[in-house]
Amino acid sequence: MTDKTLPHGAAGAPPARFDGDKALALVCVGVPLIGLVLFFLYPMAIVFLRSITTIDGEYGLSNYAEVLGSSGFWRATRHSMIMGGATTLLSVVLGFIIAHGLYRCAFRGKRLIRAVIVLPLLAPSLVQALGLIFLLGRNGVINQLFGVEMEIYGFWGLLIANTLYALPQAVMIIGAALVLLDARTYEAAEVMGASPMRQFRDLTLPAARFGILNAAFVVFIITITDFGNAAVIGGDYSVLATEIYSQVIGQRNFNMGAVVGIMLLLPTVAAYYIERRAMRLQGRHPANAQRFVPRFTPARDLPMAGLNLLICLAVLSVITIVFYASFVRLWPYNMSLTLKHYDITLAGGYSSLWITIWISLAAAAGGTFLVFLLAVGLRRAPAMLAQPLQVLAAMPAAVPGMVLGLAYILTFNSTATPLYLLYGTAALIGIVNFYHYHTQAFLTVMTGFRQLPSALEEAAGSLGAGLGRVAVNIIAPFVAPMLISVFFFLFMRSMVTLSAVVFLTTPDLSVAAVTIMRLDDAGLTSQAAAFSCCVMAVVAAALLGMKAILAYLGRNAGTGSDG
Numbered sequence: 001m002t003d004k005t006l007p008h009g010a011a012g013a014p015p016a017r018f019d020g021d022k023a024l025a026l027v028c029v030g031v032p033l034i035g036l037v038l039f040f041l042y043p044m045a046i047v048f049l050r051s052i053t054t055i056d057g058e059y060g061l062s063n064y065a066e067v068l069g070s071s072g073f074w075r076a077t078r079h080s081m082i083m084g085g086a087t088t089l090l091s092v093v094l095g096f097i098i099a100h101g102l103y104r105c106a107f108r109g110k111r112l113i114r115a116v117i118v119l120p121l122l123a124p125s126l127v128q129a130l131g132l133i134f135l136l137g138r139n140g141v142i143n144q145l146f147g148v149e150m151e152i153y154g155f156w157g158l159l160i161a162n163t164l165y166a167l168p169q170a171v172m173i174i175g176a177a178l179v180l181l182d183a184r185t186y187e188a189a190e191v192m193g194a195s196p197m198r199q200f201r202d203l204t205l206p207a208a209r210f211g212i213l214n215a216a217f218v219v220f221i222i223t224i225t226d227f228g229n230a231a232v233i234g235g236d237y238s239v240l241a242t243e244i245y246s247q248v249i250g251q252r253n254f255n256m257g258a259v260v261g262i263m264l265l266l267p268t269v270a271a272y273y274i275e276r277r278a279m280r281l282q283g284r285h286p287a288n289a290q291r292f293v294p295r296f297t298p299a300r301d302l303p304m305a306g307l308n309l310l311i312c313l314a315v316l317s318v319i320t321i322v323f324y325a326s327f328v329r330l331w332p333y334n335m336s337l338t339l340k341h342y343d344i345t346l347a348g349g350y351s352s353l354w355i356t357i358w359i360s361l362a363a364a365a366g367g368t369f370l371v372f373l374l375a376v377g378l379r380r381a382p383a384m385l386a387q388p389l390q391v392l393a394a395m396p397a398a399v400p401g402m403v404l405g406l407a408y409i410l411t412f413n414s415t416a417t418p419l420y421l422l423y424g425t426a427a428l429i430g431i432v433n434f435y436h437y438h439t440q441a442f443l444t445v446m447t448g449f450r451q452l453p454s455a456l457e458e459a460a461g462s463l464g465a466g467l468g469r470v471a472v473n474i475i476a477p478f479v480a481p482m483l484i485s486v487f488f489f490l491f492m493r494s495m496v497t498l499s500a501v502v503f504l505t506t507p508d509l510s511v512a513a514v515t516i517m518r519l520d521d522a523g524l525t526s527q528a529a530a531f532s533c534c535v536m537a538v539v540a541a542a543l544l545g546m547k548a549i550l551a552y553l554g555r556n557a558g559t560g561s562d563g
Contacts, residue, residue: 021380021467028377028467032370033389038419039435040396043407050410051258067259076243077263080224083155083239084267087162087223088216094163095170095215096208097307102171103178104204106296107305116312119319121168122539124496124513126228127532128161130520131318133233134325134529139332141321153235161229164315166219173218177211178204196300217275221268225400227499228513232520240264241402241499248503254410261403272398319536326530341530346522348510353534356512359430360494367434368487371442372479375449376471390446397439401500408432409503424506432501433494441486448482449475481550488546492539 054060067073098117102110120128135141136152143149151157186199227241234242240260247257294301325331329338344350374393378386396404412423422428434441452475476483498513505514512535519528 024467025377025380028373028471029381029385029389030377032374032377032393035370036392036435036438039431040399040404040438041392043404043411044399046411047258047261047403047407050255051262053255055255063255063259067256067263072238073243073260073263076238076240079155079237080239080241080264081267083158083162083237084220084224086159087166088219090159090163091166091170091219092174092212092216094311095167095174095219096212097304098167098171098311099175099178100204101304101308103175104294105301105304106294107301107308109305109309113308113312116316117168117171118543119168119315120165122492122496122543123319123532123536124228124498124516125161125165125226126232126498126513126517126520127322127536128164128318129157129229129232130325130516130525130529130532131322132157132161133525134321134331135318141332144332153233154237157233157235158229158237158239161233162223162226164318165226165229166222167311167315169218169222170215173215174208174211177208177214181207196297214275217271221271221275221400225264225268225402225499227402227502228517231517241400244402244406245502248406248409257406258410261406264400265398265403268400268403269398276394322529323533325526326533328526331526341526342534344519344527344531346519346524346527348515350534352510352515353512353531353538355426355509356495356535357538359426359433359511360491362427363430363433363494364487364489364491366430367438367441367490368483370434371438371445371486372476372483374442375445375479376467376475378446379449380467393442394439396435396437401436401497402502404432404436405500405503424504424509426509429501429504429509429511430494432504433497434490436497436500437490437493441490444486444489445479445482448479452478481553484546484549484553488542492542495535495539495542 049059051063052059052061054062098113101107102113132152133140136150136157137143138149140150140152181204185203224239225241227245230237230239230242231245238246240263244257244260244264247253247260326341327337327339328334329336329340371393374389378389381389399407408428409423411417412419412428414420422431496513498517501511502514502517505511510518512531516528516531516535519525519531
């Protein structure tokens, strides 16, 4: 009997070959999974445990009983729900007007409108509040010019600030829904004699309803979890985000802060679940759909152009007044221009800006690499493993930044774990920034992976290329635009985020958004405005850089396809 007739596994049979592709796929899945467990699941578990830990160190529901019996908690909850509902209604209505004007109407200046609407995303949320104070406060421009004194602190000021901050999100989501509408449907309606109003009522609104619903829940989540605007302009109008800050920073009551954090998590998770359902129901863009090109209709387009202009003017005025105030010598008594407010020495000076840039670059580079690894690994993972991993990767979006930051201080400020070594370091701030926006980064990369033709990988595999070579030479170049978008997205959000990092800064380590808040708290409002302008300049430069790189890649791809 020859060797080749020996049964499999018998003595003399060749040893099993090491499968490098399987090992690499395991690493691609395992490393990001370990990160999600250590820096997301574990901290969230600690928050829950601290919420049920009594003063005596035992487990019970006494903390919940105390919080639920507190009139301050119910007042903050009521305020958060009212503010969330009002901001959602106003933002969605204004967002629909802007989106409808951009995608369903014909008038000039749309590029300018897009540029203005994106401005609130370039700054920490509290910049909206600063601008409103300069505009509508007791010493604001409106009072100085017209003698009209407004009480901007409280509900109305917070409503306007939150609406301006959430408006870009509403415009982008509703606009994406309107783009899905097929021009041929409207051509058929015109042939059948349907009036423009009938087309709007029977075609546009029903088709955009899931986009509108999605925008509503996104805005609601942003509003009830935002800390910056509420801290600057909320006044006595307490909300859940400021209640958490008060419990943790003001009273050093971490267990009660954990309880309020869990309570804030409940409406956010519910809203996130409904928002995901709306996204799935919305469906995808038909492959053969024709883009709608609106024709100029004076009765429709002139009023819409006017409304778009007014909304953009409100956004632009709030941002512009912050820029202008940063150069005013002594607002509002000496309006001569000076650069003295840019000579910032308090609150760490500009060191926090440079630290924030380095942290943001590290979070963007490391985060982009990790979500790319996870996406590559999921392509080779069995379905029974890939599905729960995708759910886990999407879960961070349901956790408010305030709650995630609270989870980090409760987890990493304890000497009972080796992870304590991370507390008070720039690395931990970079990590929380990445996992705060992990879901958006992951879903963006997965969108690029879904567009990757499987034939490319199969062809490379048939030529003997392993998973590593396929990932580097085939997958990475194909999804490069998505990776670049994710990198700059993580960088820009890390530059301006406040709620997720406000608990993690120390006297020796601060970030830009916290420095702005501290300058404002110290009464140095003009210096806070100057520092805000520096942050906005960095983020705007990053946005322009991203557009330039993507345009360059697009031209090269077009040249390559022509060749």
